[in-house]
Amino acid sequence: MKYILWIFFAGALALGGGFVYIYSQVRFDAYSIIDYKPKLTTQIFDRNNELIANIFEENRVYVKYEEIPSRVVEALVAIEDTSYFEHGGINYEAIVRAVIKDIKAGRFVEGASTLTQQLVKNLALSSEKKITRKIKEIVLAIKLETELDKEQIIERYLNHVYFGHGYYGIKTAADGYFRKDLKELSIKEIAMLVGLPKAPSSYDPTKHLDLSLGRANRVLERMYTIGWLNEEEYRKGILEEPAVFDDTLSKNKAPYVVDEIIKEVSKRVDDIRTGGYKIYSTVDLNVQKMANEALIYGYNEILKRDKKANANILNGAIVVTQPQTGHILALVGGVDYSKSSYNRATQSARQPGSSFKPFIYQIALDEGYSVVSQLADIARSFDMGNGKEWTPKNYSGGFQGYISLKSALTQSRNLATINLLNDLGLSSVRAKLSNIGFQNIPENLSIALGSFGISPVNFAKFYSMFPNEGEIVEPILIKYVENSFGAVVNYEAKKEQVLKPEQAFLMIDLLKNVVNNGTGRNAKINGIQVAGKTGTTNNNIDAWFCGFTPDVQAIIWYGNDDNSPMKKIEGGGRTAAPVFKKFMETYIKQYPTVRRVFEQPEGVYKGIYNGVDELYTNDSPLPEIIPANEIIQEQENNGLMF
Structure with missing residues (x-):
């Protein structure tokens, strides 16, 4: 009996020792389970809390x-x-x-x-x-x-x-x-x-x-x-036999948007694919779909007009924002992400052409010009240095002599704009453009025709100054990010007041005229005020339309990825403006409560000049009109009457 007890004791001791030995080998594994920290999926949602995409190493949403x-x-x-x-x-x-x-x-x-x-x-x-x-x-x-x-x-x-x-x-x-x-x-x-x-x-x-x-x-x-x-x-x-779905794991409904959001959030965190974040974006998936469909529509129309166009290099981009908040409602960086993930809305730097002219004209208004100030739409040659001369031409050819600032912008007259820039002073205008944030502005008069590169999303930032009462708002894609513990980081759009509200409204009125009576007619929509500007660069390489209503702004671009020319008929008015119209008509059907009329701020007045109603401000007053009998008397006094 004694030996049996010793054997039992020895066995128990060995078993206990074995347990302790094995536990010493695996005890750290126990704590990895106790302090459980799995790899979690980060989810991106649109402004209506609809899932845009999952981002992960292991696709896991914790419950x-x-x-x-x-x-x-x-x-x-x-x-x-x-x-x-x-x-x-x-x-x-x-x-x-x-x-x-x-x-x-x-x-x-x-x-x-x-x-x-x-x-x-x-x-x-x-x-x-x-x-x-x-x-x-x-x-x-x-x-x-x-x-x-x-x-x-x-x-x-x-x-x-x-x-x-x-x-x-x-x-x-x-x-x-x-x-x-x-x-x-x-x-x-x-x-x-x-x-x-x-x-x-x-x-x-x-x-x-x-x-x-x-x-x-x-x-x-x-x-x-x-x-x-x-x-x-x-x-x-x-x-029961339930319906089973074979979805992609990422469920990515807006890949160009998702790529940009990943880049932005990754600036603050290094575990975006494993940290289980919830990213609430500014994007509206309904608007994203509208924008994508409108962009493809415009792309297909180009291919219909030009049977020789290369569908593999022809592309486009569209950025839709709320100019007052900077929220990006839609961002489409190309016509087909599966063929090219290159985001032309954020990564490209294309010349804006005449769509840049409003910024030159805005400087003129702020310098005391009025909407009826006379500009010289005449041919001139400019010394570019190194023995070179530049003799620009109007897109439609010819010249009209002296025309009003309003008419020059409405018709997008190149010569009038260049002469205006020359009169304002190149160095002065460049300084003012730099002050509001434009970069890489050339040191020559060609800037009047938008001869520098800019991305559509960056252009949307500067265009926001017009519908947003002179305040530039930087476009943002993210409202806030919530981590797996519930802590929230908010994203705020940077804002800067660069114009007086009344001065910005003068430009709105001018750009409304561009759409109603000028190069932007194809963007006109019944029942809602639209303001905007077309842009076409040399040899029809780029085609733009930058337009806005009181609540929504859309920047649209088309061109070939290799910077080769499109067909001569392609330009901002024919190529991009109809896309704005198609998009906005769909948008206002989906969101019928959108504002239809621009609100006029204080400090904008209406006067009559040559029998026509015109807007003016204290900084951009209308010139005094001398009655006809006084003009005749002055001519007689100067010996000009025969």
Whole structure:
């Protein structure tokens, strides 16, 4: 008896020592489960909280235990570990049964893993079938049960395990396979999900629906057998065949937008693909779709007009903003992202051509010119240095002599604009343009024709000064970012007042005239005031329309990626302006409460000049009109009458 006690004691001591030894090897693995920090999916949402895209290394959206329906827990426990809430991490009876079967078979044919052991195996250990690994698994399972409660273990399990099709965690799988939140799932859908971890590839319902339904039925049968489903629920579940979706993992609905958001957020965080952020953008997916369709429409129209056009290099971009807030509602950087991910809306630097003229004219207004000031639309040659002369021409040819500032901008007269710039002083104008933020402005008069590069999104920034009462607002794509702990970082648009409101309104009125009576006629829309400017560069390389209504602004560009010319007929008025019209007509149908009329600020007055109503301000007053009899008398006094 004494020897038996010694043998028992020695065995217990050896067993205890072995436990301590194995625990010392795996204790750090236990803490990786206790202090669980999984790789989480970052999600990008539009302004209406609709998902734009998922960004991830492992596609996992976390769900807390209290948000998991009880039916999900019941189904999981029923099929995987019925005594889960009774054992301490190890089901000894199941182990004995499994060992007997394994001995009879002479190999591993059945395991006896509890949910706790499965979590250990998935998170900390390999799946190899060795005794040492199994012992480590048991040790860790016991340790977990002393550190975590049952609900915490279930939460980790359901968030960590792989559900096939690239989905990690049950919340991700529910949305991916069924486009539903967990609380919206039917009992059959729940059964399909909890049955997946056993063999995710084999039971993937997008590939093997019959096997997935069969596995789900076994889950339902088990729940019914142990009394967790009544007969009606069981029968209904067996007969149900849910709709299954085969979506892409990213669900990316606006790839050009997503690329830019990733770049922007990555300036502040280095774990955007694993940190589980929620990014709330300024984009409206409805508007994004409208803009994309309008851009493709314009692209196809160019191809119809020019059968020789190269569809592979012809491209375009459109940026839609709220000028008052800077919020980007839509950003499309090309006609087909799958063919080219290069974002022409943000990365390109194309010459704006005549669409830049409003900024020259605005400087003139602020210098005391009025809308009726006379400009010289006459041919001139300019010394460019190094023995070179520049003799610019009007786009439509010819010249008109002296014409009003309003007429010059409405008709987009090159010669009048160049002569205006020359009169204002090149260095003075360049300084003023630099002060408001323009960069890379050439040191010659060609800037009057927009002879420098700028991206559409950057151009949208400067154009915002007109509809936004003289305040430049930098376009932004992000409203705020929330991390996995609920902390929020807000993004604010930079703003700078550069004009008086009344001076900006004078330009609005001039640009309305461009649309109503000038080169922008193809952008005119019944029932809403539109202001804007066309732009066409030398040899028809670039075609622009920069337009806005009281609430919405759209910058549109077309051209060839290699800077080769388009057909001679392509230009801002024919190519880009109709795209603005198509987009805005769709927009106001979707959002009929949009403002239709520009609000006139204080300090803008109406006067009559040569029988025509004209606007003026204190800084841009109308010239006095000398009555006709005084003009005749002055001519007689000067000996000019015959």
